[in-house]
Amino acid sequence: MSISRRNLIKLGALAGALGLSSQKILAGQAAGRARNPLRILILGGTGFIGPYQVRYALSRGHQVTVFNRGQREADLPAAVEFLRGDRDDGSLDALKGREWDVCIDNPTRVPFWVRDAGQILKGQVGQYIFVSTISVYADNSQPNASEDSTLETYPGKDVMKETSKSLAADKSLYGPLKAACEREAEKWFTGITTIVRPGLIVGPNDPTDRFTYWPVRLARGGEVLAPGDGHDPVQIIDARDLSEWMIRMAESRTFGTFNATGPNYRMSMAAMLHGIRATNSAGAKLNWVSAEFLKGQKVAPWSDMPAWLPGQGKTAGFGSRDISRALAAGLTFRPLSTTAIETLEWFSALPAERKAKLDAGIEPGREAEVLAAWRAQQAGGST
Structure with missing residues (x-):
C-alpha cells in the first residue's frame, strides 16, 4: 500500500503526539514476512x-x-x-x-x-x-x-x-x-x-532492574538522588530493538562484529532521567550529587546508581562506544519514552513480592540519608 504525502504528514503528527517517530511507525507498517x-x-x-x-x-x-x-x-x-x-x-x-x-x-x-x-x-x-x-x-x-x-x-x-x-x-x-x-x-x-x-539491555521483562529502577523511582516522585553532574554519557538498548535487529541480521546474512547499544545520539545521564521523568506527572526533583561525594558515601556506580558510570577516568568511554557499524547494518531504536512507559507498566503488573524490592538501585532510606549529607555539605556543615 502506498502512502500519500498527506497521510505521511498525519502519521508524523500522530507520532509527535505519542512521543514516537514517523520512521518507527512506517517501519512497523512495513514489517511483514521475510x-x-x-x-x-x-x-x-x-x-x-x-x-x-x-x-x-x-x-x-x-x-x-x-x-x-x-x-x-x-x-x-x-x-x-x-x-x-x-x-x-x-x-x-x-x-x-x-x-x-x-x-x-x-x-x-x-x-x-x-x-x-x-x-x-x-x-x-x-x-x-x-x-x-x-x-x-x-x-x-x-x-x-x-x-x-x-x-x-x-x-x-x-x-x-x-x-x-x-x-x-x-x-x-x-x-x-x-x-x-x-x-x-x-x-x-x-x-x-x-x-x-x-550495552545495557533494558525494557519490559528485564530481570536485573538496572534500568527499571529509574522509571519506578521517578514515578514515585519526591527528592531523587541523581549521580554526577548530569553530563556523564549513557548508552542503553531496548531488548526488543536488539532482538529484532539480530533477526534481520540473520535474514541479510551480515557477518562481523558490532557494538549494539544506543541511542543514535549522545545521551547524557540528565537527558535520560529528564526523558523518563517526562513520562509521568509525579514531579520528581532531581538532586545531582558529585561522583566524588557518592564515592565517599559508598554509593556504588551501576548498582546503587544503575546505568551510570562516571564520565571521567577509567570509565570515561564506557557510555560512549562507537556504534556506527551497527547503525550502518540497520540497528534502529524506539523512543526512550516508549521504553520507560512500557517498562513501568510491566513492573507495575508484577506480583507484590516481586515489586517489594528492586534488584538494583539505592534503598529509599539510604537515599534520604545521602541527600541529607549532601545538603549539609553544601550548606557548609559536616559530612
Whole structure:
C-alpha cells in the first residue's frame, strides 16, 4: 500500500503526539514476512531477549527451534520446537544430525560452551550469531572507541576449565570470559560469525532492574538522588530493538562484529532521567550529587546508581562506544519514552513480592540519608 504525502504528514503528527517517530511507525507498517524463511536455532531462548527474538522471528515467517535445559518458564508460541539439553555437562545430543540456517547463541558466558556447540554444529549452520557484551574491552577510558579496540584477556591458566558457576562467583571474569568466547566462536565458525556486543539491555521483562529502577523511582516522585553532574554519557538498548535487529541480521546474512547499544545520539545521564521523568506527572526533583561525594558515601556506580558510570577516568568511554557499524547494518531504536512507559507498566503488573524490592538501585532510606549529607555539605556543615 502506498502512502500519500498527506497521510505521511498525519502519521508524523500522530507520532509527535505519542512521543514516537514517523520512521518507527512506517517501519512497523512495513514489517511483514521475510522474503526467504529461515530455520533458526536459538540456544537459550527463555531469558530476557530470547522470547522477543522468537516472537519476531515467527512473525517474519521463520521456523524456530530453541535449545535449553527447560528449567525456566517461558510463554512461547506453540509453533516453537523445543530441544532439551544441558551445556554445562555436555548434554547436546538433541542437536546432532540437524541443520539450521542460523544459530543464535544467547546465554553463553564460558568458552567451553562455544567449543562443545562448535564440535556439533560446525558445518551444520550457515551463520553463528554470538551475543557478547561491551564489557569485553580492556580499556574503557577512551570515548567513541570502536569494535577494533583491544579486548580483555583471561588471567588464569586454562580458560576452558572455567564454569558458569565460577563466573557467578567472580564477576570480574565476565568480560575476559566473553572475549574468550568470541575467539572460540571465530575458531569454530570461521567466516560465518556475527559478534553482537550489547550495552545495557533494558525494557519490559528485564530481570536485573538496572534500568527499571529509574522509571519506578521517578514515578514515585519526591527528592531523587541523581549521580554526577548530569553530563556523564549513557548508552542503553531496548531488548526488543536488539532482538529484532539480530533477526534481520540473520535474514541479510551480515557477518562481523558490532557494538549494539544506543541511542543514535549522545545521551547524557540528565537527558535520560529528564526523558523518563517526562513520562509521568509525579514531579520528581532531581538532586545531582558529585561522583566524588557518592564515592565517599559508598554509593556504588551501576548498582546503587544503575546505568551510570562516571564520565571521567577509567570509565570515561564506557557510555560512549562507537556504534556506527551497527547503525550502518540497520540497528534502529524506539523512543526512550516508549521504553520507560512500557517498562513501568510491566513492573507495575508484577506480583507484590516481586515489586517489594528492586534488584538494583539505592534503598529509599539510604537515599534520604545521602541527600541529607549532601545538603549539609553544601550548606557548609559536616559530612
